[in-house]
Amino acid sequence: MTQTGSAPVRRLSRTSGGAGGWGSAQRLIPGLGLVPFALYVLIFLLIPTVLALTTGFFNRSGAFTWDNIAALVDPTVLKTFGNSLWISLLTAALGALVGAIVCYALLSFSPTSRLRASVEAVSSVLAQFGGVMLAFAFIATIGVQGLLTVLLKDVFGVALYPGEIWLYQMPGLILPYLYFQIPLMVLTFMPALSGLKPAWTEANATLGGSSWTFWRRVGIPVLAPAFAGGFLLLFANSFSAYATAAALISQGSQIVPLQIRTALISETVLGRENLAGALALGMIVIMIVLMLAYSALQARTARWQK
């Protein structure tokens, strides 16, 4: 019934809609329908975003100050930003590399194979598997009493922690972060890699190119934007991650998210009242730069994926 009715109805309503001075009233009433969502987004997204960006410029009594922003170049704060950038760079580089290798290995299986479908399904679960649960997974694996720690000690006589327990320090974040970075890379890079057309290898072979020529002249140039885009996404992902670090590292604030925690929980950090605002501003600025670069790369990637 619905199917047969649609064509004439559309014509009918078009003509009635176009008639005369109804325009403004017809727009006004549906426009009211946008109000609830607009108000909701204003209160719970836009105002908090603006507050997060601006509280750094004010002291507790509401007077304007450069004091907190100046703290962004304080050696302690610079060091946490350095740590955050370093861990993001490392886990994004390793994650992108290993993720790309997994994608490459998957190429030798048919796109419709059960294996590829299940690797993609598992990746989408693990890419979401962040937070405190991930911290417990690694405490159970390489914690002091973890399965791997005990196995290495009992079977091979190898001590995972000859010195201090690095799982609860900055280096302890690397493995858990890779656990969600690699699957995320698989999810983002696989479409680009599957987009390489067999016709291109054939063209390369017909023209006498070797496999090396193909990758150097065609494969790598075509995939580079997608790889770089995936790397940026991974970088942003670990740069903004908080829960895993919060659950693993209970003392100190080695990375920016943990320093925001400290600044929010204790009244003053480094003798400043609204340091959390300045730190949030710093984080958001870096994230916006990453996201702009990512969307620019996306546009280049899309060119080859038609």
Added chain:
Amino acid sequence: MSTVKTLGSARRVRASHSLAPRRPFATTVLVVIGLLFALPLIAMVEFSLRTTTGHGLEHWTGLFDPANEFRYRPLFGGLVESLTLALIAIAIVILMLLPTTLLVRLRFPKLVRVLEFITVIPIAIPAIALVVGLAPVFGASIRIINSGTVVLGLIYGILVLPFAARALDASIRAVDVPTLVEAARSLGASWPRVFVRILLPVLRRGIVAASFISIAVVLGEYTIASLLNRQNLQVAIVSISRSDPYVAVIFSLLALAFVTVLLAVIGRIATPKRKVFDV
């Protein structure tokens, strides 16, 4: 003679220069990485089965032992809180995001890009940075709404926007919504009737996917709840882990299994069949 040579080398080239790596190499890579990824999950299961004497189900059964009720009450309280928060977030998705998305598509096509932009903001702004601005908003709204759960649920509605919007968008694009709406309207259906009888059934795949991804996001949320001092599931898991790491690991496993099921269902329904009128 030269032609023969060229042909021969071309054939050899094509055979050895397929894009795909050799099967044994590919299998080795996947098996090694697969095992490394399985290790933490196996470790969690093994850890949860440890007892003072060896291995057993002690910690699993202890969870439902009435004797431990007092000890685990915060944990189950956190679970109920997180499920309530998920329901509020889903309500926002269905009652606010969905009608707004449809209204924008039907009447204000110029605003489609604006809506897309708004829905990706929560990805670009890390939760740990957003919470700095959310804290004063939370404080102010709790004075009006008088329920921390409801206010946090409203905040979670924002967090799930990017995921829910994408899921809804995919199912809206698969259907000719304007035609369906005009057909129903011209046959005399009221707007609420169009929404309930036409749009909800036709878009149900997208709605279910959006709801499930919202549940997955809300059940895993720790950052905002912990810094606003709300006891949700993740906050409760962290606080019990200090006295009882086994239960923390068990709950992490259960949450992971649950999210896996949710995402598997989404994967099943996300591939839209061409049958639109199978209502």
